[in-house]
Amino acid sequence: MMNFTLRQLRYFDALARLGHFGRAADACAISQPAMSMQIRELEEALGSELFERGARQVRLTQLGEDFAGRVGEILRAVDELEDVARAARDRLTGRLRIGVIPTVAPYLLPAIIGELTRVHPELDIRIRETVTPNLLEELAEGRLDTAIVALPVSEASLTETPLFEETFVLVRPKSDEAKPVPNREALREMRLLLLEEGHCFRDQALSFCAMRSARPRELLDGSSLSTLVQMVGAGIGVTLIPEMAVGVETRSAAVSVARFEGPQPSRTIGMIWRRTSPLAYRLAEIAEIVRRAAAAERAA
Amino acid sequence: MMNFTLRQLRYFDALARLGHFGRAADACAISQPAMSMQIRELEEALGSELFERGARQVRLTQLGEDFAGRVGEILRAVDELEDVARAARDRLTGRLRIGVIPTVAPYLLPAIIGELTRVHPELDIRIRETVTPNLLEELAEGRLDTAIVALPVSEASLTETPLFEETFVLVRPKSDEAKPVPNREALREMRLLLLEEGHCFRDQALSFCAMRSARPRELLDGSSLSTLVQMVGAGIGVTLIPEMAVGVETRSAAVSVARFEGPQPSRTIGMIWRRTSPLAYRLAEIAEIVRRAAAAERAA
DNA sequence: ATTCATCATCAGAAATAATTATCAGAAAGA
DNA sequence: TCTTTCTGATAATTATTTCTGATGATGAAT
Structure with a gap:
């Protein structure tokens, strides 16, 4: 039941190529007896001889010949594993x-x-x-x-x-541009448009206004910041958006953007x-x- | 530089399929620490992790996923080696x-x-x-x-x-059919047709006649028994052929076949x-x- | 016949892998 | 929360495998 080892296959490969126990052992950096033993063990595990030992030369049997090709393939595949691992290790791949x-x-x-x-x-x-x-x-x-x-x-x-870190800015209708920027308390009295439930930004905005949850009547949920900004442009209310969204979202809508005074929400x-x-x-x-x-x- | 072993690949394969150190160890008929150690050794040899150990589950990393396929292939090829050996051992192939x-x-x-x-x-x-x-x-x-x-x-x-064992028989022209069968001494005086140098049958025939070597004049070399029999049929001389050749070679030639008397050459x-x-x-x-x-x- | 080359064998040393027992951390249930 | 349970890691020890260096055996070459 004892199965053979990769080591034996490597030794076999060397011996098959060199046809000489001593030189194959050298090539594998082991002693000649170790080579002899492992080859014999391999043959015993298989139940057949792989080499025919002549006094002057070591020859592959037919089975050995068959093995040589297969084992070569296997060792190539095994060495490839190392390459794969190295590639995965060296570069992010x-x-x-x-x-x-x-x-x-x-x-x-x-x-x-x-x-x-x-x-x-x-x-x-x-x-x-x-x-x-x-x-x-x-x-x-x-x-x-x-x-x-x-x-x-x-x-x-x-x-x-x-x-x-990103701060939030106020988006209100263009018509409000000249008005003073409301503070948190004032904001609470305005019609605040927010993203629908689940978005963390909704909670962050509410938290800035010190509101626990939205008062259903006064709020309108949007499914994206784009939608919110469009709604603001239509004069439906005001909203908060992250600073980073300003460039993209306020380009095409009739809205004005204002920073809060004092502690910036972020x-x-x-x-x-x-x-x-x-x-x-x-x-x-x-x-x-x-x-x-x-x-x-x-x-x- | 330490290379990994087939055993480790087998353990890896089991673990990759079962996703559980304990069960994989059972499947390989070893203890769980042995499994852990060999897997870790494999990972160390590769320099990258193959599994991500969560508290509740063992997951293949991307590299591990890649490995799973390759290792499966390799183990298949290795097991095939055994099959090849067994086939060569059981039947003559x-x-x-x-x-x-x-x-x-x-x-x-x-x-x-x-x-x-x-x-x-x-x-x-x-x-x-x-x-x-x-x-x-x-x-x-x-x-x-x-x-x-x-x-x-x-x-x-x-x-x-x-x-x-095969005996030699005398082949002579059909015209000689009625004549008595010559003994070894008489044969020596006849024109004996032999195979060319190198054929052992030439030496065996000469040996029967107790002749050391052929006297150049009297002999004519043929390159095959067929040729010799044809030459006999043409009346050029007589020859010896192995018993086994009689059926095939004397069918189409005008020759007669005779057994020697006394000690049969063979x-x-x-x-x-x-x-x-x-x-x-x-x-x-x-x-x-x-x-x-x-x-x-x-x-x- | 003797020497040389070459592979096999052996015994002890070194390296590897396995086992049992135990630990530590995280998930799940009370 | 606080246990309990599940799971993999670690440690110490034992068992197994593999290697080496010395030696032996055998056939080929001188």
Whole structure:
């Protein structure tokens, strides 16, 4: 029942090629008896001889000849394993599944993807855009490698690293442009348009206004920041959006953007991954790249 | 530099399929720590992790996923080696290179080949027909597995086993049919046609006549028994041929065949092979088949 | 016949792998 | 929360395998 070993196959290969126990042993950096023993063991495991030992030469039997080809193939495949592992170790290679929350994705992704593929062209990047709870679940199940969300997440099983801080700005109808910027209390009296349930940005906005939950009457839910801004442009109310979305979202709508005075509302965007992920230290590297891309994006 | 082992690949395969150290260890009939250690060793040899150990589950990393396929292939190929060896051991399979001397080949081969392929249909039989010295050389060099020649050969490195005894008969012109059969002395005075140098049958015929070597004048060399018989039919002289050749060779020529009186000239035909040949015990079996085929042929 | 080359064999040493017992961390249930 | 349970890691020990260096045996070459 004793199965043979890879070592024996390597010795066999050497002996098959060199046809000489002593030289094959040298080639394998072992002593000649070790070579003899392992070959014999291999033959015993097989129940047939692979070599015909003449006094002057060692010849492959027909079975040996057959083996030589097959074993060569096997050893090639085995050595390939090492290559595969090395390639995976040296460069960041293959699939990288990134999850991103919807209030960040449209504004950050172009820059991130551009920078990542520039630095690691062999990377196969897959993006998943959904709300934080979904991202956390998929991360835990191993369907995502990392996610970009608002911190903190406070999951012991996850590592988190901040990427950048982003402030929220007020978006109101163009007609309000000249009016003073409302403070938090004043804001509470206005018609505040928010994203639908599930988006963390909704909670962050509410939290800024010191509102526990939305008063159903006065609020209208939108499914994306774009929608909210369009609604503002139509004079339905006001909304908050992250600084980063300003450029893209307010271009085509008749709205005005204003910064709050005093304490700026803001949130921290960060990257998270399973603490146990073998990509962990790779992901730290990727976080750095993303940080750079985000900084460049915000500067523009 | 330490390379990994087949054993580790088998353990890896089990773990990759079962996703559980304990169960994989059971499947491999080892303890769980042994499994853990070997997997870790494999990972260390590769320099990358193959599994991501979660508290509740063991998941393949991307590299591990890649490995799973490759390792499966490798193990399949390795197990195939065993199959190949077993097939070679159980049945006589593959190539069998038989050398035969020219004074036996045409008469014996049809029966031998027929019988051998009947008993071992998977046998790939190759025939080499040449004179004994060539056969011995090719046998020694491993270019032949066995040879059928006249015994004795008396080479210590070769095993020989007799197949059958065959007597020589006199072939003379049809016109001589009524004359008494000459004895050895009388034969010496006749024009004896012989095979050219190198054929053992030439030496055996000369030896019967108690002649050391042929007297150049009186002899004429032929390159085959057929030629000799044709020459006899043309009235050029007389010749000896092995009993076994009578049926084939004297059919179409105007010759008469006569047995000698008293001590019959004869030779032993046998099979030889390298004592070191791993086919040795197989060849004994083949010799038995050949013996049977020859007996059947001679009976007909 | 003697020497040389070459592979086999042996006994002890070194390296490898296995076992049992135990630990530590995370998930699940009370 | 606080256990309990599940799971893999670690440690110490034992068993097995593999290697080496010395020696033996055998056939080929001088």
